[in-house]
Amino acid sequence: MIFVTGGAGFIGSNFVLDWLAQNDEPVVNFDKLTYAGNMNNLASVRQDPRHIFVQGDIGNTAQVAALLAQHKPRAIVHFAAESHVDRSIHGPAAFVETNVNGTFGLLEASRAYWNALPDDEKAAFRFLHVSTDEVYGTLGPNDAPFTETTQYAPNSPYSASKAASDHLVRSYHHTYGLPTLTTNCSNNYGSYHFPEKLIPLIITNARAGKPLPIYGDGQQVRDWLYVSDHCAAIRRVLEAGKPGEVYNVGGWNEKANLDVVHTLCDILDELDPKAGGSYRDQITYVTDRPGHDRRYAIDARKIERELGWKPVETFDTGIRKTIQWYLANQEWVKDVQSGDYLKWVEKNYEQRQNPVETK
Ligand code: NAD
Numbered sequence: 001m002i003f004v005t006g007g008a009g010f011i012g013s014n015f016v017l018d019w020l021a022q023n024d025e026p027v028v029n030f031d032k033l034t035y036a037g038n039m040n041n042l043a044s045v046r047q048d049p050r051h052i053f054v055q056g057d058i059g060n061t062a063q064v065a066a067l068l069a070q071h072k073p074r075a076i077v078h079f080a081a082e083s084h085v086d087r088s089i090h091g092p093a094a095f096v097e098t099n100v101n102g103t104f105g106l107l108e109a110s111r112a113y114w115n116a117l118p119d120d121e122k123a124a125f126r127f128l129h130v131s132t133d134e135v136y137g138t139l140g141p142n143d144a145p146f147t148e149t150t151q152y153a154p155n156s157p158y159s160a161s162k163a164a165s166d167h168l169v170r171s172y173h174h175t176y177g178l179p180t181l182t183t184n185c186s187n188n189y190g191s192y193h194f195p196e197k198l199i200p201l202i203i204t205n206a207r208a209g210k211p212l213p214i215y216g217d218g219q220q221v222r223d224w225l226y227v228s229d230h231c232a233a234i235r236r237v238l239e240a241g242k243p244g245e246v247y248n249v250g251g252w253n254e255k256a257n258l259d260v261v262h263t264l265c266d267i268l269d270e271l272d273p274k275a276g277g278s279y280r281d282q283i284t285y286v287t288d289r290p291g292h293d294r295r296y297a298i299d300a301r302k303i304e305r306e307l308g309w310k311p312v313e314t315f316d317t318g319i320r321k322t323i324q325w326y327l328a329n330q331e332w333v334k335d336v337q338s339g340d341y342l343k344w345v346e347k348n349y350e351q352r353q354n355p356v357e358t359k
């Protein structure tokens with residue numbers, strides 16, 4: 001069996017659902033259920049005996065150690081994190097607590113468990129750490145995309161905390177021999193994406209008749225990857241990745257934020273037209289994110305060359321599937337919006353004094 005942390009969040013729940021759809025190997029899903037953890041994401045596997053959900057904190061080494069001893073997983077796939085850059089600007093402490101201290105606690109429990117395994121199980125064990133391209137900092141318009149050897153230069157409390165966790169994972173391999181794998185992935189999008197992040201926020205705000213907030217000039221570039229492609233990459237790295245190695249994962253889909261928002265509006269105009277105009281009319285320019293990274297882009301040639309993974313979805317196919325999912329799952333959206341999310345929206349956008357301009 002495998003032990004997944006953060007499996008009630010956006011990517012983690014997609015991973016658990018895909019895993020159980022393709023595989024009979026059981027999953028222990030360990031998640032604190034912060035505002036970002038949502039059991040509705042896992043509704044379809046709640047009764048599935050292959051899915052064992054346990055609520056808890058990765059920093060609780062004793063609880064993790066007891067679970068590892070009880071379930072004896074052959075691998076740990078570590079998604080659990082505080083993941084939203086804007087929240088890290090408003091409140092960095094939770095990011096250090098979970099992403100740095102929490103990962104440390106998880107590594108300590110994993111090391112003790114792994115050390116006590118018989119030799120054959122010890123050799124086969126893997127600790128897969130899911131990280132982000134944001135640890136590499138920001139690119140200029142003509143810079144080459146990030147490779148696995150790009151120097152770390154994190155710019156937000158979020159990316160700094162992820163960078164610290166990457167370094168801890170690296171050190172556990174080099175110092176103790178723990179068979180770690182690290183993936184650094186670009187921006188994901190798809191089903192169950194919490195609507196504090198750009199793409200689901202735009203879809204849900206558009207349909208609610210609310211402003212579509214563009215930070216700054218909207219020309220920041222992200223490299224978008226459909227979440228199922230990320231899950232497939234993680235499965236492949238788990239299966240064939242070399243311990244101690246890092247693999248960059250990306251979609252070869254660089255887009256400026258404004259172009260992404262225009263695409264979302266245009267597809268919504270087609271699939272769910274609103275009376276008397278286009279969703280583009282709701283676009284509103286607001287104060288920029290402090291320290292906003294201008295461009296991310298991933299060079300994903302290593303994982304393709306060494307492990308044969310490449311994305312299946314283009315941005316056009318993935319974004320259409322995503323919008324269709326949100327249109328078909330309005331109960332999920334309603335449920336999410338009734339909770340902590342609404343308090344966050346008030347705080348984040350009221351402090352951005354603007355709209356500065358509406359187009
Ligand atoms: P998310 O915020 O949607 O989910 C995080 C999950 O972790 C939630 O279910 C939450 O309850 C859980 N969690 C938080 N703190 C915890 C703790 N202390 N103990 C146990 N569980 C805890 O995040 P996501 O977008 O699904 O990202 C998952 C991972 O992938 C993160 O490590 C993130 O850094 C990384 N990542 C995300 C993206 C992206 O575009 N979303 C891209 C690259 C890498």
Ligand code: DAU
Nearest residue numbers: 083084085132133134186187196197198213214215220257
């Ligand atoms: O690159 C990988 C990272 O992608 C992950 O590590 C993070 O966990 C994930 O949250 C994501 O970070 P970003 O900051 O890139 O994602 P977000 O959806 O918050 O923002 C995407 C871009 O859109 C970014 O340039 C900021 C901008 N934006 C965002 C919001 C929420 C807006 O213009 N308006 C908004 O309201």
